Amino acid sequence: MRPFLRTAIAAAVLSFAFSMCLAAQDKEKEERKADQEFYESVNNEIDRLTNLLDLDDWQIFYVDSILVHDYKAMQEELKDLQDKKVSNTDLYYNIQYKWQDSIYYAYEKIFNEEQWAKYLKNGAARDKKNRDKRMSKSK
Numbered sequence: 001m002r003p004f005l006r007t008a009i010a011a012a013v014l015s016f017a018f019s020m021c022l023a024a025q026d027k028e029k030e031e032r033k034a035d036q037e038f039y040e041s042v043n044n045e046i047d048r049l050t051n052l053l054d055l056d057d058w059q060i061f062y063v064d065s066i067l068v069h070d071y072k073a074m075q076e077e078l079k080d081l082q083d084k085k086v087s088n089t090d091l092y093y094n095i096q097y098k099w100q101d102s103i104y105y106a107y108e109k110i111f112n113e114e115q116w117a118k119y120l121k122n123g124a125a126r127d128k129k130n131r132d133k134r135m136s137k138s139k
Helices: 002-053 057-083 089-110 113-138
Strands: none
Touching: 002 057, 002 113, 057 089, 089 113
């Protein structure tokens, strides 16, 4: 009976360890997929702005850097709220607005006057106005 018990316990332990390895691999795949989707969305926005504003190479570099930094920072702040189980949606929106404003003001510094006017005309001015309006309501 004892050899059977040892075999059963060993099989259970190995089965548990195997399932833990599979779970870790699944989590790693999900993280890689999320990273891939993140960088795809950043590249899509860079392509959109490049086509819209005829950006120079140095401007593309800055837009890429701004988007990656600010979106990653925003994601970290949102995840921190989520981990703390904060349920107040205004806090989540305020974080998004803060980082969207950061991107807005960073773009203002790197776009020339013509590009900035075109950027504003294509929805950025309206988005900024709406953000400011919502921020003033939440205070």
